[in-house]
Amino acid sequence: xxxxxxxxxxxxxxxxxxxxxxxxxxxxxxxxxxxxxxxxxxxxxxxxxxxxxxxxxxxxxxxxxxxxxxxxxxxxxxxxxxxxxxxxxxxxxxxxxxxxxxxxxxxxxxxxxxxxxxxxxxxxxx
Numbered sequence: 001x002x003x004x005x006x007x008x009x010x011x012x013x014x015x016x017x018x019x020x021x022x023x024x025x026x027x028x029x030x031x032x033x034x035x036x037x038x039x040x041x042x043x044x045x046x047x048x049x050x051x052x053x054x055x056x057x058x059x060x061x062x063x064x065x066x067x068x069x070x071x072x073x074x075x076x077x078x079x080x081x082x083x084x085x086x087x088x089x090x091x092x093x094x095x096x097x098x099x100x101x102x103x104x105x106x107x108x109x110x111x112x113x114x115x116x117x118x119x120x121x122x123x124x125x126x
Contacts, residue, residue: 002053006077009053014038015046019069022056026068 009015018032033043047067050056054073059066 003077003080005053006055006073009049009055010077012046012049015050018043018046018050019055022067022069026059026066028064028066032067 010019014036017035021027021032021035029040029043029047032047033040036043047056047058051058055070056067057070059068
């Protein structure tokens, strides 16, 4: 599977809606076409894009041609995204630590804390 082909296929809202429907289970082209205001040939073109990207497969059972989602293709995409997910989570964790450090420094240098420190330095007298 090519990630380029997969992301190209997923860039279209109709194809994403088709995948969402197929996540519920296999179904026919006719059933997939029902919610869309387009012809069966137009839906078939979307299915061909999804199929070429490896995101779906189409079978043949007598006259029925069921479409089904291909989980491995989605797993490959998720694995690729996982690298970036980890990168951003680690970056946000570092940012959170940094902000906590700044907050702690800000609290320790607030006017009330400075006055308390002066009082301590002067033996408690003003």
